Amino acid sequence: MKKQMTSLNIDRRAFIKSAMFATGFAPMARILADSPSNAARGDSCASGIAYSRTLPVKVETDVFIAGGGSAGVAAAVAARSAGARVFLAEGFTCFGGMGTAARVPVFMQWGDGTRDLACGFGTRFRERLQKAGAMNNGAFWFEDVKREYDAVMVESGTDFLFQTRVIDVVAEDGAVKYAIVAAPGGIWAVKAKVFIDATGNGDLAVQAGVPFAKGDATGHMMPASLLSAWSGIDWERWTKEHPKVSQPFGAELARAAADGVFKEPDLHMTGLYRFPNGYATANIGHVFNLDGTDERSLTKGYVRGRESMKEYERYFREYLKCGLENVRLVETAAMMGVRETRRIAGDYEMTLDDYMKRAVFPDEIGRYAYPIDIHPSSADKAAYEKHREEFDRLYKYKNGESYGIPYRILCAKDVKNLLVAGRCVSTDQKVQASIRVMPACYITGQAAGMAAAMAADGACDIHAIDVKALQKKLKDFGAYLPNAEV
Numbered sequence: 001m002k003k004q005m006t007s008l009n010i011d012r013r014a015f016i017k018s019a020m021f022a023t024g025f026a027p028m029a030r031i032l033a034d035s036p037s038n039a040a041r042g043d044s045c046a047s048g049i050a051y052s053r054t055l056p057v058k059v060e061t062d063v064f065i066a067g068g069g070s071a072g073v074a075a076a077v078a079a080r081s082a083g084a085r086v087f088l089a090e091g092f093t094c095f096g097g098m099g100t101a102a103r104v105p106v107f108m109q110w111g112d113g114t115r116d117l118a119c120g121f122g123t124r125f126r127e128r129l130q131k132a133g134a135m136n137n138g139a140f141w142f143e144d145v146k147r148e149y150d151a152v153m154v155e156s157g158t159d160f161l162f163q164t165r166v167i168d169v170v171a172e173d174g175a176v177k178y179a180i181v182a183a184p185g186g187i188w189a190v191k192a193k194v195f196i197d198a199t200g201n202g203d204l205a206v207q208a209g210v211p212f213a214k215g216d217a218t219g220h221m222m223p224a225s226l227l228s229a230w231s232g233i234d235w236e237r238w239t240k241e242h243p244k245v246s247q248p249f250g251a252e253l254a255r256a257a258a259d260g261v262f263k264e265p266d267l268h269m270t271g272l273y274r275f276p277n278g279y280a281t282a283n284i285g286h287v288f289n290l291d292g293t294d295e296r297s298l299t300k301g302y303v304r305g306r307e308s309m310k311e312y313e314r315y316f317r318e319y320l321k322c323g324l325e326n327v328r329l330v331e332t333a334a335m336m337g338v339r340e341t342r343r344i345a346g347d348y349e350m351t352l353d354d355y356m357k358r359a360v361f362p363d364e365i366g367r368y369a370y371p372i373d374i375h376p377s378s379a380d381k382a383a384y385e386k387h388r389e390e391f392d393r394l395y396k397y398k399n400g401e402s403y404g405i406p407y408r409i410l411c412a413k414d415v416k417n418l419l420v421a422g423r424c425v426s427t428d429q430k431v432q433a434s435i436r437v438m439p440a441c442y443i444t445g446q447a448a449g450m451a452a453a454m455a456a457d458g459a460c461d462i463h464a465i466d467v468k469a470l471q472k473k474l475k476d477f478g479a480y481l482p483n484a485e486v
């Protein structure tokens, strides 16, 4: 990686103006007008300051990736395999994002019930985790997963930094030129030919002025969850008393709620994942009305999430019992489990109609099949029952069915050299609730990485790459592309 000691003079006001111009700010302004995050971004504050400084350009590369969650890592490995120089900035302290830092405990389905769909990086990484003993009946030993991500990234030859967060971009003539990062060493710039936003929230794309949407028609988003780890469970006793139930689901939740155990009773309980020695990792509880792109909302959410775990501890001990009398909360995740925030506008928006049609696209970069899983945005019983109806029946595929994922949903609207991967790709809310899970993020991540490498090797225009050539490269990389004529 070529390190540069050049510098970049940034006038924040002038930059915002040029970025808005370059990327067609008018539609974004329209979409943002009602968005609660607009104020959080600071762009529409009544008062403000002009801010200007000269920043060092510390890295120059072919492909810059913001965020090292499942999508970012897959993108980096794919782009490196195609020969591009890659630099990845991860804001937190490890790779994996929701799957490690936020403690999401398991992978959702890899395939359509008859075969794997998340092939290529996904299936190879799964094999690697299995070999490393990182999986326990499908659930993760998180430290192993973090270490395997580290190893994959080091082996790929990607240049990467932790605790390095994208805070801004400089755009000119409809293209991003620099990403501005904040790191322990200060604020500096990265120059790249092509950029990939794999931040989950679309942070980089928003700074580049790309329009986005959030939540349902009323702006409601899925609740978040602060995931957790537990000890002191007598699993043998639990099994003896519940031979047919492997996890303590919400059997006594309604009774505990009626007794006032919970400040905010919530019937939707995903469960505890069983580990040896009385240990469990857990996806329980919801933090409602949380906006993962608003630091005040997140802060309130962490406080409420941690408080609610004490309520669950009491519920386990006094209501579930059967081996949980001595259960102890070990820790909550260091990062909030955020299911949904921005969906970044692309050249195409994938919709429920595409999902229902099991669509086939000429520019398909993969296929996937996880059901639409919209956790209800409120704790009431009717909302939960609607969720069950949608998840279990209304939108569920039969074995062997899947939907195509078009390349165009990765291409940020009106920005020449910006791709988006992972849970913030261009879909409606329903499709986001399927494509957001980790195996699908590997599919969109590897496609974005491969496309970015191709664009960086040519005209740096991600909208104009040869899609057939991309499909061929993805097939060679291991992707499942049954409809691609290559």
Ligand SMILES: Cc1cc2nc3c(=O)[nH]c(=O)nc-3n(C[C@H](O)[C@H](O)[C@H](O)COP(=O)(O)OP(=O)(O)OC[C@H]3O[C@@H](n4cnc5c(N)ncnc54)[C@H](O)[C@@H]3O)c2cc1C
Binding pocket: 066, 067, 068, 069, 070, 071, 072, 089, 090, 091, 092, 094, 095, 096, 097, 098, 099, 102, 104, 105, 106, 107, 108, 109, 164, 165, 166, 167, 198, 199, 200, 201, 203, 204, 224, 225, 227, 283, 336, 337, 338, 339, 421, 422, 423, 424, 436, 437, 438, 439, 441
């Ligand atoms: C509670 C919960 C339960 C879930 N359960 C499952 C499940 O059981 N199975 C499953 O497969 N999926 C599950 N999911 C979905 C899945 O975990 C996520 O949607 C998926 O991991 C998203 O991957 P991503 O790479 O798009 O984003 P993320 O995992 O969010 O990764 C984004 C990365 O970017 C970094 N980042 C963010 N902003 C910046 C910035 N400005 N600069 C630099 N870095 C930045 C973050 O630190 C993070 O590491 C669950 C999600 C949640 C929240």
